[in-house]
Amino acid sequence: MKVLPFTIPVPHGQTIIVQEEILPHFYPHLHRHAEVQITWIQEGEGTLLAGNNMHVFSGGEVFVMGANQPHLFKSSPGYFAEGSQKQVRAISIFFNPNGKLAALFNLPEMQSVQSFFAQWQNGFKIPAAVTGNFSASIIKIQHNTGAAQLALLIDMLNAMSTTASLQSLSSESYTYSMTDPEGARIASVYNYIMHNYSSALTLDEVARVAHLTPNAFCRYFKKHTRTTFIAFVNKVRVNEACKMLLNGSLNNIADVAYSCGFSSITNFNYVFKNIAGKSPRDYINDYSGAVKTDR
Template sequence: MKVLPFTIPVPHGKTIIVQEEIMPHFYPHLHRHAEVQITWIKTGEGTLLAGNSMHAFKAGEVYVLGANLPHLFKSNPEYFDDGSTLIIEALTVFFDPVGKLAAMFDLPEMKAVRSFFEQWQTGFKIPIEMLSVFSGFIDRIQLSKGALQMSVFIEMLNAMSGLTDIQPLSADSYTHSMTDPEGMRIASVYNYIMHNYGRALTLEEVARQAHLTPNAFCRYFKKHTRVTFTAFVNKVRVNQACKLLVNGNLNNIADVAYNCGFSSITNFNYTFKNITGKAPRDYVNDYVGTVKIKNGIK
């Protein structure tokens, strides 16, 4: 199956596509499609790669991904272990605002909704205080049919267009102008890094994934991602380190550093603070303090 583009199967007579997934892990390849995607993560955790940005995701969250935004819900490594009994569950609504629904989005009454989705091509995460509202919408859309389903769908879009204080998932929409061959080449590189960040990665071996010399690859990667190869690998590693630190799955910070592909504690501490703004130990302490406050523990 091609990594980019990805075709969503559209049932006959449908303009809103509802897809329920219960699988050992999420689809493991970077991809994009013409439809806007609204995904409710019911079970599972991992890393969301959207454009050139990364975000940890977990159960209960809802993400909105703009049309043609390259993305990957990368399940945590333990989901791929031999004998793993872990599963992911997700419920997703897909719709194409310039396909069969174009006439509806052109209505004067839908002007605000259309403008909202044009503004948020880079995608966003539903605020935590609104998760129950929008997971409820998605649930109702799945359970409804015909005109009632369309009514609930429009109600959800209207509520979504009124959201404030949301942050983009991707830094910009540069990927929308990427050709399919370019997208597939970058996707192969992204996938390789996401699957191999836990060990030493050389520029030469990653450049081979793009069939380029190291120097040409560095220029190519920076042009299409707006970040250097080293900066991207460090973001992947620090994102995984954040999850390991707060989950407490490893014995100490050194174990976390080496598990995520860093060659020394000094380099890990420097890189972690440079990306997150905090030292690893401070990051853990702040997280523990936040959890205690939410749980009413003094």
């Protein structure tokens, strides 16, 4: 497997970069960059991996990734199917508060905004109730240049700093102090797990991907992710199960469990409740899922 650079450079010559994507699927590799990233998902669904946590994403949502926060918008498997006509659409805004904009962020008038982003360096999701306001701001920034574009960005960042009920994307205890080679190794492991979660993954198998012995891999993974290998695999599987339960893509809970790599329905129910805080059946009922529950 080709290991891509973990730090993805964003084009220079500008302090605000606006990127519009219309693609068959999102960039499929874990990566990071010095810029804060604000992304409006216009079309597409899948799993957002941010730091050491995972979130289901779909069209209409707005996410903010902190500077140097490892992240990956993993499109759902249907986007990679042969002959798929699916596409994703998104607009992202990138800016580096510690680069050319540092002098601006250090102004007394920007203290509250600067403090806000320092507090939320692990990223956050904009609440659904105000997503429309921020997606409109993103469009305005996209269609302006120069001082007008900068003023619109400041206005949007100020609005974010006063928005309530933000959802953190990653654990507060998770830090990103790893080198590019370390990040590339973790990225290769993440990518392997997220593409093979439905099979019976073994510690030996994944350790080989990282070119480590099983014991060394366990220590390495825990050090850099603040979670265990088993816990991470279970998070991936439960995350995928949540999507299947809600979209009704399979006939019953047992089918979902086995499709996500669990070897028994008993183990699935236990792990699901431990991570999601409720049983699969209660999860379906609470979110009006379409899966038929076995009686």
